[in-house]
Every structure is written in structure tokens, then in C-alpha cells.
Amino acid sequence: MSTRSWMAVSRLRALLHGDGGMSTAEYAMGTVAAVAFASLLYDIVTGDSIKDALAALITRGLEGGGI
Incomplete structure (x- = not known):
């Protein structure tokens, strides 16, 4: 070589x-960055807007859909 x-x-x-x-x-x-990101995601997922959106999605699916 x-x-x-x-x-x-x-x-x-x-x-x-x-x-x-x-x-x-x-x-x-x-x-620290991972914990901050996890905390942010937890706040987003447990917020009322997400719960309301998921409930509406499930209700619409059970009723037969429609966009």
C-alpha cells in the first residue's frame, strides 16, 4: 500500500x-431537550381542544361520517 x-x-x-x-x-x-419536548407534547395531547377533536371524530365516525 x-x-x-x-x-x-x-x-x-x-x-x-x-x-x-x-x-x-x-x-x-x-x-433536558427531550424532557421539554415530552412536556410540550403532553400538554398538547391532554388539552381540551385535542379531547374535543377526538370526541368529534369518533362521533362523526359512528354516525356514518361525512366531511
């Missing part, structure tokens, strides 16, 4: 296996 291709393989290997993963700070920020 030539020196040039060995360097290319070495560089590719370093890019693919360079940093093993997220640091503790990145995990913390990811966790």
Missing part, C-alpha cells in the same frame, strides 16, 4: 472512530 493511500485510510479511520460519543454535558442537554 502506498504512503498516500495509507494516509487516506488512516484519516478515514480517525473520522469514523474519532470521538467515542457524547460528553456528560451533551447528555445533560439532550436529556
